[in-house]
Amino acid sequence: MNKKRFFKYKNLPVFSLLFLTACIENAPMDSLSPAGPYARQIDDLFWLTFWIAVGVFFIVQGALIFSVFYFRDMPGKPEPKQIHGNNVLELMWTIIPILILAAIAVPTVRTIFDLAREPEGALKIEVIGHQWWFEYKYPDYGITTANVLVIPADTPVRLEMWSNDVLHNYWVPKLNGKRYLVPGQKTYLNLQADSPDEFWAQCGEYCGLSHSKMRGRVLSLNQEDFENWVNNQKLNANKELPEGTLAAEGQQVYLNAGCTQCHVIDGVWDVQGDRIAPNLTHFANRNVFAGAALKNNKENLTKWLANPAEIKPGTFMPNLELTEKEIEALIAYLGTLK
Ligand code: CUA
Numbered sequence: 001m002n003k004k005r006f007f008k009y010k011n012l013p014v015f016s017l018l019f020l021t022a023c024i025e026n027a028p029m030d031s032l033s034p035a036g037p038y039a040r041q042i043d044d045l046f047w048l049t050f051w052i053a054v055g056v057f058f059i060v061q062g063a064l065i066f067s068v069f070y071f072r073d074m075p076g077k078p079e080p081k082q083i084h085g086n087n088v089l090e091l092m093w094t095i096i097p098i099l100i101l102a103a104i105a106v107p108t109v110r111t112i113f114d115l116a117r118e119p120e121g122a123l124k125i126e127v128i129g130h131q132w133w134f135e136y137k138y139p140d141y142g143i144t145t146a147n148v149l150v151i152p153a154d155t156p157v158r159l160e161m162w163s164n165d166v167l168h169n170y171w172v173p174k175l176n177g178k179r180y181l182v183p184g185q186k187t188y189l190n191l192q193a194d195s196p197d198e199f200w201a202q203c204g205e206y207c208g209l210s211h212s213k214m215r216g217r218v219l220s221l222n223q224e225d226f227e228n229w230v231n232n233q234k235l236n237a238n239k240e241l242p243e244g245t246l247a248a249e250g251q252q253v254y255l256n257a258g259c260t261q262c263h264v265i266d267g268v269w270d271v272q273g274d275r276i277a278p279n280l281t282h283f284a285n286r287n288v289f290a291g292a293a294l295k296n297n298k299e300n301l302t303k304w305l306a307n308p309a310e311i312k313p314g315t316f317m318p319n320l321e322l323t324e325k326e327i328e329a330l331i332a333y334l335g336t337l338k
Contacts, residue, residue, distance in 0.1 A: 028200040031173035035199065036192040038115055038176040045111050049104055056100065115176070119156035119190055125149065127161040127189075129168030129181035131207060132214035132312060133278060133291035143233045144264075146278035148286045149218045152226040153196045159189045164276075169204035172218050178204040193220035201292070209314030215292035229285075236267025237281050237337050250333025253326045262317070265337065276316060283337040290315075301331045 007015070026033070034040040071080045083089055126137040127149075136145050151157045161170060161181045168181040170189060179189040193199065201216030221229060241248040251268065254260065260269045262277035283289070287296050290312055294300040303310070305327045308317040322330070 029173050029202060033174060035174040035197060036176070036194055038190050038192055039174055041111055041114060042177055045107055048107060052100060052104060115190065116188070118158055118188070119192075122156040122158035122190065123152065124158050124160060125151070127159045127170055127181065129161070129163040129165070129170070129203070129207075130276065131165050131314070131316065132203070132210040134168075134170070134201070134203075134214070134216045135164075135278065138230075138233075141230050141234065143230065144279045145233065145282065145286070147216055147288055147292045149201070149216060150226065150229055151191065151193065151218060151220050153193050153220040153222055155192065155223075157191045159191060161187050161189060166207050167205050168207050168214065170201065171204040172199050172201045172216075174199045175218065180205065191218070193218070196220050196222050196225070210291070210293075210312040213291050213293035213312050215288075217288055217292055232285070232338075233282055236270070237265050238267030239336070241333075241336065246329050246332035247336050248333075250329035250331070253322070253330045254333060257322060257326065257330075258318070258320050259330075280334070280337060283334050285338055298331055301334065302327055305330060 024030075031039075032043065032046075034043045124139060126139060128135040128137070133146055134149070136149050137143065159170070159179075161179065162185060163181040163183045165183065167183070169178050170181055171178040172191060175191045175193060176189055179187050181187065197220055199218040199220070201218055203211055203214035205211075207214065241251055254263075254265065255269060260271075262275055264270050264275050264279045264281070266279070266281040278289075284296070288294060289296050289301070290304055290308070293312060294304060305320075305322055307319050308315045309319065
């Protein structure tokens, strides 16, 4: 039979390269470079367990290799002493693994409880999973935003999470482990970043066609920048757009082409109740869109508005058959939503 083999020696360089990609430094989704206390606690536990496993590996393999050579059969060599049923040895290899497991279990359980506890003075933010993007609400400030989670640096944040449709999973590798977003049930996750920085998030549970494009960003700001951000987010988008400008035309496209069916812009079209698409009030302030799958720039917006499903298969955003002129106007208007 001529079965195709997955691994061939001539492909070794390819496999080695793939393997080496795991060693890239400063990768945005690197779970081995924690940037906050929660992620660091998990990291510490990982390394403790890792080094214990390394010790076990070398002791067991060492004993095996030693036995293979020292007790190998040779002409004239008597059979080595048999140890089957030796009580002392049996006790030893029962007790030692118990001690090793205890050495791992105690800090593991402590970490689980530490990570689950609600931190004092934490900022509360709601995270709602949608196919395929994350929505964020700040109940203390009355803010609704999407894709980019903005948090104050060096301050604990308590996420209260659920899903609007199917199972999702919230994961910011540099700030904490994963946590499920469940329809009809709340789950909680703590985040804290040491300093102002940008982190990547990813949905960690297969949730449909565009699961891999359900990404996010976490932006941690220093206290002053965060307060400015909050104050700006509280403003609505009801500002004068000089008549005849492209942006004013774009606002008419937003109001009349069908966008308002799903997208709220506070002060312009703010229907009460939950909508299935991101709130666009401060769209221009976010550096990514479409579930953080795309950088927020004119080129990407043009592609997206012309045919959303080409970029995110299965997306609920319909192709509105907008003309090039309408798309250009809409992008000019979106640019004013700061
Ligand atoms: Cu949401 Cu995968």
